[in-house]
Amino acid sequence: MREAVEATSSQVPVRRRTVPPVVAARWVLWTFVIANLAIVEVLFLNAGTGQNGVLTVAKLFARLDDASMLKIFFALAGVPASLLGMVAAALVVVVASVSARKVRRRLRQETWHGLHLLM
Incomplete structure (x- = not known):
């Protein structure tokens, strides 16, 4: 019986020189960050010169x-993209405060999950 166990364990292929999943995930994350940074830089170089009709940051702060x-807050809230950014930032703050350990321990698990699903 011992010989059979040894025979099957020696037939298991050993994976060598593979990339660990954590390293692969890190590569994917940094590739995503660099690609997005390149896209944003191209967009800023093309459309961010202030020569278009869009309200740019330089024009906004020149007026204010x-x-x-x-x-300044209400002027920024009048721009739809800024308003969406403010709402997103507020949601991040709410999620972070609800996710804090002290608050999470006091809330029932169903309430905590419900708040996260709503956001």
Whole structure:
């Protein structure tokens, strides 16, 4: 019986020189980051010169040079992309606060999962 076990264990192929999954995931992540960075840089170089009709950051802060923080907030909230960014940032803050260990321990598991599914 011992000989049969040894025979089957010696037939198991040994994988050598393979990339561990963690390293492969890291490569994919950095490839994604670099590709997105290249795309964003190309878009900024083409459309971010301020010569188009879109409200750019330079135009916004030129108009609001000595304005209060509240006035700047409402000016940014008037731009749909900025408003969506503010909503996204607020959702990230809410998810982070709900995910904090102290809060997560106090909430029922169903409530915690429900809040995460809603967001």
